[in-house]
Amino acid sequence: MSSVPLTREGTAALDAGDELAFLREEFALPPGVVYLDGNSLGALPRATAARVRDVVEHEWGESLIRSWNEHGWIDLPVRVAALLAPLVGASVDEVAVADSTSVNLFKLLAGALRLRPGRKVILSEPDNFPTDLYVAQGLASLLGGVELRLVPPAELAAALDESVAVLMLTHVDFRTGAIHDMAALTQAAHRAGALALWDLAHSAGALPVDLTGGEADLAVGCGYKYLNGGPGAPAFAFVARRHHEAFETPLTGWMGHAEPFAFDPRYRPAPGIARLLCGTPPILSLAALECGVLTLARAGVDRLRRKSMALTDLFVRLVAQECSGFGLELASPHEARARGSQVSLRHPEGYAIVQALIARGVIGDFRTPDLLRFGFAPVYLRFVDVWDAVASLRAVLLGREWERPDYRRRAAVT
Ligand SMILES: *Cc1c(COP(=O)(O)O)cnc(C)c1O
Numbered sequence: 001m002s003s004v005p006l007t008r009e010g011t012a013a014l015d016a017g018d019e020l021a022f023l024r025e026e027f028a029l030p031p032g033v034v035y036l037d038g039n040s041l042g043a044l045p046r047a048t049a050a051r052v053r054d055v056v057e058h059e060w061g062e063s064l065i066r067s068w069n070e071h072g073w074i075d076l077p078v079r080v081a082a083l084l085a086p087l088v089g090a091s092v093d094e095v096a097v098a099d100s101t102s103v104n105l106f107k108l109l110a111g112a113l114r115l116r117p118g119r120k121v122i123l124s125e126p127d128n129f130p131t132d133l134y135v136a137q138g139l140a141s142l143l144g145g146v147e148l149r150l151v152p153p154a155e156l157a158a159a160l161d162e163s164v165a166v167l168m169l170t171h172v173d174f175r176t177g178a179i180h181d182m183a184a185l186t187q188a189a190h191r192a193g194a195l196a197l198w199d200l201a202h203s204a205g206a207l208p209v210d211l212t213g214g215e216a217d218l219a220v221g222c223g224y225k226y227l228n229g230g231p232g233a234p235a236f237a238f239v240a241r242r243h244h245e246a247f248e249t250p251l252t253g254w255m256g257h258a259e260p261f262a263f264d265p266r267y268r269p270a271p272g273i274a275r276l277l278c279g280t281p282p283i284l285s286l287a288a289l290e291c292g293v294l295t296l297a298r299a300g301v302d303r304l305r306r307k308s309m310a311l312t313d314l315f316v317r318l319v320a321q322e323c324s325g326f327g328l329e330l331a332s333p334h335e336a337r338a339r340g341s342q343v344s345l346r347h348p349e350g351y352a353i354v355q356a357l358i359a360r361g362v363i364g365d366f367r368t369p370d371l372l373r374f375g376f377a378p379v380y381l382r383f384v385d386v387w388d389a390v391a392s393l394r395a396v397l398l399g400r401e402w403e404r405p406d407y408r409r410r411a412a413v414t
Contacts, residue, residue, distance in 0.1 A: 006317065006318060006321065008391075011314065011384045011386060011387040012383070012384045014310070014314070015382045015384055018307065018382070018383065019307070020303055020307050020378060023298060023379045023380065024379075024382065026046055026298075026379075026380075027044065027046065027295075027379070027380040028044045028049070029043055029380060032361045033361045033362075033363060034362045034363070034381075034389045034392075035363050035380070035385075036362065036364040036374040036375055036376065036389060037364055037365050037375055038225070038228075038375050038377030038381075039202060039226065039340075039341065039342050039373075039375025039377070040365055041224055041225070041231060042205075042224060042225055042226055042228030042229070042292060042377060043228060043380055044230070045228055045291050047291045047294070048228075048288050048291040051290075051291050052287055052288055052291075055287045059073075059283075060283075067283075073281070073283050076281060076286045076287070076290065077097045077098060077234075077277065077281045078092075078097075080097045080290050080293060081096060081236065081273075083293040083297055084221075084227075084236055084293055087204055087205060087209070087293075087296075087301055088200060088203075088204055088211050088219065088221065088238065089208070089209050089212050089213055089214070090211045090212060090219075091241065093241065093272055094238055094239060094240060094273055095236055095237070095238050095273065096236065096237045096239075096273045096276035097223075097234050097236045097286065097289070098234060098235070098276060098277050098278065099234065099235060099237075099278065100232070100234075100235050101131070101199070101201060101220050101221065103235075104220040104235050105132055105135045105168075105199070105220050106135050106138070106139060106250070106251070107249045107251055107278075108197055108218045108220060108237055109122060109135065109136055109168065109197065110143075110248075110250040111218070111247045111248055111249055112217070112218060113143065113146060113165050113166065114247075114248050115165075115243060115246055116165035116166065116193070119162070119164060119193075120146050120147055120163060120165065121146075121147050121148075121164045121165060122136045122139075122146065122147070122148045122164075122165065123159055123160065123164045123166070123167045123168065123194070124148065124149075124150055125156065125169065126150045126151075127175065128170050129170050129174050132199055133150070136148040136168065149164075153180070156169075156185065156188070160188055160192035161192055162192065162193060165194060166189075166194055166195045166217075166218075167185065167186075167194055167195070168197045168199070169185065169196075169198060169199065170198075170199040170202070171199065171202070171203045171209065172201075172202035172203045172339075172342075173202075173340075175344060175367050175373070176331050176332050177312075177332045177333070177339035177342040177343065178332065178339060179203075179333075179338060179339060182198060182209070182210075182211075183214040183215070186198075186214050187215070190215065195218060196215075196216055197216075197217065197218040197220070198216050198219040199221070200220065201220075201225060202225065202340050202341075202342070204221040204225075204226060204236075205227045205228075205296050206304065206305075206378075207301070207304070207341065208301045208302065208305055211240070212240075216240065217240050218237075218238060218239055218243075219238035220235060220236065220238070221238075223235050226296070226377060227292050229288055229289030229292040229293070230289065233285055233288060233289045234282060234285050234286055239273055241272075244271070244272050247275065249269070251278040252267045252269070253277065255279055255281070256269060256270055256274060256275040256276060256277040257270060258270045295379070296379055299378070299379050303378075304378045305378075307378035308340075308341040309336035309337070311341075311378060311383065312341065312342070312376050314386045315343050315374065315386050315389070315390065316343055318386060318387065318390040319343075319345065319390055319393070322391065322394045323393055328345045328347050328372075329345060329346040329347070330343070330344075331344040331345060331371055341377065342374060342376065343374050344367070344371045344372065344374070345372045345374075346372075348370055349402040350366050350370045350371055351366045351407075351408070351414070352401075352402035352408045353396055353401075353402045353407075354366040354372050355402075355406075356396040356402055356404070359401075359407070360396070362388070362389045362392045367414075374389070
């Protein structure tokens with residue numbers, strides 16, 4: 001990007017040349033809002049409301065239980081998996097869409113420990129997303145003798161020894177957006193005889209992921225962030241084909257049985273990835289997720305990444321141009337290539353600044369202790385939105401709006 005100071009007109013010109021501009025129309029965004037939280041809850045695709053209404057009123061309301069066959073409800077998890085697989089560099093038969101990210105982590109960690117009998121350590125980093133650590137702690141306490149070992153990122157490779165069953169990492173850091181080298185760390189895990197489990201919550205739908213090329217063993221991902229599946233959307237789980245036969249899930253429900261409708265009293269796992277399913281799929285949520293992934297898939301993951309890097313670069317550059325001298329610090333990597341589709345800034349008054357921004361229609365979020373986090377979903381954000389967000393940030397800082405007591409009061413969900 002040139003070093004000429006950017007203006008609002010300059011950013012509007014970037015929108016005129018945006019190869020993904022056509023997709024914004026596919027989303028129902030409220031007027032007057034710049035939405036920089038698609039990394040936490042993706043926006044609503046226009047197709048979703050009509051589709052969910054149809055599933056409720058027509059399929060459920062009229063066809064009732066016949067819908068499992070007549071409207072293909074029973075195949076819906078596989079249909080969504082087929083849409084998702086190419087976004088993460090997996091084959092269709094390696095992805096299961098089910099449950100939440102947290103529950104899938106439980107299933108995959110338990111399965112990983114069984115694939116590496118004799119090894120008792122789950123290795124991760126203290127800055128991993130809390131649910132990943134909590135699930136590992138719960139599993140360790142259930143199994144007894146299993147240890148969750150946390151070491152700083154720079155020490156992970158050295159900590160991989162013959163006690164480690166599985167290395168569990170989040171590909172894109174939820175606080176800073178820093179990207180781990182999936183292929184290198186997976187290789188390091190394999191050299192130590194361990195498996196690698198990747199959490200793609202902040203990767204899937206935001207940047208190219210190559211689970212196959214990176215030789216990942218296991219992965220989970222989230223449906224309601226960049227995949228725009230709606231609040232609490234089903235998540236996904238990946239198990240590399242080479243592990244299918246030996247993989248045992250601890251949640252042996254009937255939907256993962258080889259013959260669910262044989263009503264056999266003994267559990268027999270379905271062949272392949274289907275054993276990752278547990279209970280009855282949530283059809284309303286899956287229908288919404290299908291719309292989200294279909295909409296996103298139209299962008300193409302390489303075009304998504306190109307625009308995402310341009311958006312975050314523009315934001316970093318505009319913050320430097322418009323907001324210097326206010327004590328903001330960049331908490332994300334400087335290089336767009338080294339971060340996901342988000343930029344985080346540090347400020348001691350971060351919480352109140354974010355509330356003041358939200359009051360102005362610029363929705364980002366705050367992560368304790370001092371992070372202002374801004375997600376840039378390339379399918380629906382415009383370059384001019386980035387300008388408007390930074391202009392609001394400048395106004396908040398100039399007017400010391402963060403001093404207002406109502407902006408300092410903490411809400412239940414931040
Ligand atoms: C958002 C997120 C989750 C969410 O897990 P849920 O089970 O959907 O609540 C898990 N891991 C990471 C890294 C996340 O960012």
